[in-house]
Amino acid sequence: MDDRDLFLIGVIPGFTPQIGRLVSMMNYARYTTLSAVEGLEVDELDYLRDPQSNSIGAILSHIAASEVGYQAATFHARDLNEEERLEWGAALDLGERARREIRGHELDYYLRRMEEVRAKTLEELGRREDQWLEEHTSLGSGQRVNNYFKWFHVFGHELNHRGQIRWLRRHATART
């Protein structure tokens, strides 16, 4: 991503106009997540504010896992398969299992996984047309959800968790 264009939501080479705007927003959200965790050490990434809390490392994994879920839903019209559940289940569910399993990694480990997932997303989005954003499925409640919403939700979810990360970071680093 060209940093000069970080604050422009608009057309991006390689994407149709609407998808480009969506990707601009995803890029910016990711940029701020990366800034929020810059320089964190393993013990800060593992820090639990209290016994029910999630670590920053687990939240980073959760952000990537959620994106994997939406890839399956929107690009392949399916839920996560068994292999994906095995790899991403703890990160998706957070809580007890994530506290047990997701720890002890360097920042780079989390960033690399996020990047791999994002690369796949961009590759798939690059193959699609704006009209695809309007395609929708139905929720049990009968409400319709279009693909635009689903990808909006991915970066909205990331921004929501970034708020928690910033808060946790203040406490994790004040402690050390």
Place this chain on the structure above:
Amino acid sequence: MDDRDLFLIGVIPGFTPQIGRLVSMMNYARYTTLSAVEGLEVDELDYLRDPQSNSIGAILSHIAASEVGYQAATFHARDLNEEERLEWGAALDLGERARREIRGHELDYYLRRMEEVRAKTLEELGRREDQWLEEHTSLGSGQRVNNYFKWFHVFGHELNHRGQIRWLRRHATART
């Protein structure tokens, strides 16, 4: 807002196509903020997790204040005027002054203010064309920021703080 269309990001009557998508995202972000604070009592809205923390009430005011700031910037090409600074300064800055000044209000007080601000935003956005979203200003760094980005930032900022609100709510309500 029609709840049936909450999960569709797309065209909205009364807005040009791009602005409609932006408004869909703003609507959804707001809907989730309202869900996150539903039913909170004054002492929960005032709850301070620690002496450096912001209350949920202050964060709600901050969300509205930030929107007022972007109204001034994008609709009127100016900073907040003296009267607006007086009304929104504590909420904008958060911290010590917000902890002192923003407290003791019912949920409805915060929601009404957010709604008044939002009504003004929608009125102004409804008067504009998509092309307006592309208009940009420059940051000191020379980076360009377009109006699309600024309004994306308003709801992104709200989602970020909603993450903090959810976290604070779990603690504020567990306590009572």
